[in-house]
Amino acid sequence: MRMDKKARKTACLAASAALALFALGAGPAKVVFDTDMYTDFDDAGALAILHAMADAGECEILATVANTRDCMSVAMCEIINAYYGRADIPVGCSRELGKSGACPGHLKRYQAVVDRYGKWVKHRNSSDAPDANEVYRRVLAAQPDGSVTICSVGFLTNLRRLLETKPDAISPLDGRALVARKVRLWVAMACKYPNGKEYNSMMDPESSRIAIDNWPTPVVFTDFEYGRDCFAGRVLAESGVAGNPVADVFSGNIPSRDEVRRDSAKLLRSCYGMGGRAAWDETAVLIAVRGTKPYFNVERGRYSMVGTDGADEWAPDAENGPHIRVTEKMSKAEVGRVIDELLCRPPANVGRYPLN
Numbered sequence: 001m002r003m004d005k006k007a008r009k010t011a012c013l014a015a016s017a018a019l020a021l022f023a024l025g026a027g028p029a030k031v032v033f034d035t036d037m038y039t040d041f042d043d044a045g046a047l048a049i050l051h052a053m054a055d056a057g058e059c060e061i062l063a064t065v066a067n068t069r070d071c072m073s074v075a076m077c078e079i080i081n082a083y084y085g086r087a088d089i090p091v092g093c094s095r096e097l098g099k100s101g102a103c104p105g106h107l108k109r110y111q112a113v114v115d116r117y118g119k120w121v122k123h124r125n126s127s128d129a130p131d132a133n134e135v136y137r138r139v140l141a142a143q144p145d146g147s148v149t150i151c152s153v154g155f156l157t158n159l160r161r162l163l164e165t166k167p168d169a170i171s172p173l174d175g176r177a178l179v180a181r182k183v184r185l186w187v188a189m190a191c192k193y194p195n196g197k198e199y200n201s202m203m204d205p206e207s208s209r210i211a212i213d214n215w216p217t218p219v220v221f222t223d224f225e226y227g228r229d230c231f232a233g234r235v236l237a238e239s240g241v242a243g244n245p246v247a248d249v250f251s252g253n254i255p256s257r258d259e260v261r262r263d264s265a266k267l268l269r270s271c272y273g274m275g276g277r278a279a280w281d282e283t284a285v286l287i288a289v290r291g292t293k294p295y296f297n298v299e300r301g302r303y304s305m306v307g308t309d310g311a312d313e314w315a316p317d318a319e320n321g322p323h324i325r326v327t328e329k330m331s332k333a334e335v336g337r338v339i340d341e342l343l344c345r346p347p348a349n350v351g352r353y354p355l356n
C-alpha cells in the first residue's frame with residue numbers, strides 16, 4: 001500500500017486545514033487513546049490529563065486501546081478510566097503483529113497498582129481484551145465524518161493494522177477509507193528529530209513505516225526532541241494523595257530530587273528532572289485536545305522511516321509537507337506546569353466505582 005501523488009496532495013491540503021482549524025478553535029475533541037502502557041509511565045499521566053480535560057468538557061474519550069500484548073496495558077487503562085468515573089470506555093488490544101510486553105522487569109512497574117486496584121480490572125492480560133481493530137472500526141463508524149482525533153503514545157502497530165482492515169459488517173469501508181472519512185487528526189508521540197531512533201517508532205518499524213507513509217489525514221508529531229526535557233509529575237508524586245492510581249504510579253517511579261541532583265553520570269537526567277518525568281506522552285494529549293496553538297510552534301515537513309532497523313528522519317517542507325512537528329513556543333517548564341495542574345485535579349466523578 002503506497003500513497004499516490006493525489007493522495008499525498010490531499011494529505012497536504014488536509015494538513016493546512018488542520019492548522020486553520022486549530023487557529024479557529026475546534027469543538028470538544030473526540031479522542032481515541034492508543035498506548036503502550038507497560039515499559040514507561042508517562043502514558044499513565046497522559047491518560048489522566050485526558051480524563052481531567054474530559055471532566056472539564058474539553059474532550060470526549062471514545063476508546064482506550066493498547067498496542068502491547070501479554071502485559072497490563074489494558075488493565076492500567078481500565079483502572080485509570082474507573083478512577084475517573086468512566087469504566088465503560090471501550091478497551092482493546094492489538095493482535096498478531098508488534099510487541100509482546102511479557103517482560104518480568106517491566107511487569108513490576110504496574111504490578112502493585114494492578115493488584116491494589118484489581119477490582120476495576122476486567123482484562124488482567126491485555127491479550128484477553130477485544131481486538132483493537134474491532135474497537136477502532138466500531139468507534140469510527142459510529143462517529144460523524146472528520147470528527148475523531150487519534151492520540152497515539154506507543155507503538156504504531158494498531159494504526160498500521162487499522163489501515164489494513166477490510167470492509168466488514170461494521171463498515172463497508174476498508175481501513176484507510178474509514179480513517180480518511182472519520183478521522184480529523186492523528187497526534188503521534190513518535191520519531192526522533194532530525195533523525196535517529198525513537199522507542200515508539202523503532203519497536204515495530206514495519207508498522208511505523210506503513211502507518212506514517214499511508215495515513216490519509218493530517219498528522220502532528222510530538223517527537224523525542226520536544227518531550228525529553230519537558231518534565232511533569234513530581235507535584236503529583238509528592239502530593240501524598242491517597243487512592244489515586246496515577247499518583248501511585250508516579251510516586252513509585254520518579255527518583256527523588258536528591259537522586260536526580262546526585263546523578264553525576266546524568267543517566268537519570270536523560271528522562272527525569274526536578275519537575276518529574278519527561279512528559280512525552282502528556283504533550284501528545286495536550287495537542288489532541290487543545291491543538292498546538294496555545295503551547296507550541298510548528299514546523300511542516302515529512303517524517304519517514306529509513307532502512308529496517310527503526311531509524312527515522314525528518315525532511316522539512318514548509319510548502320507541501322504532510323506532517324507537522326511541534327517545537328517550543330511556551331517554555332517547556334510552563335508546559336510542564338500546565339500538565340501538572342491537570343494531573344493534580346481531583347476527578348469530577350471520583351468514587352463512582354467504589355473499590356470496597
Ligand SMILES: [Ca+2]
Nearest residue numbers: 036043153154
Ligand atoms: Ca508511551
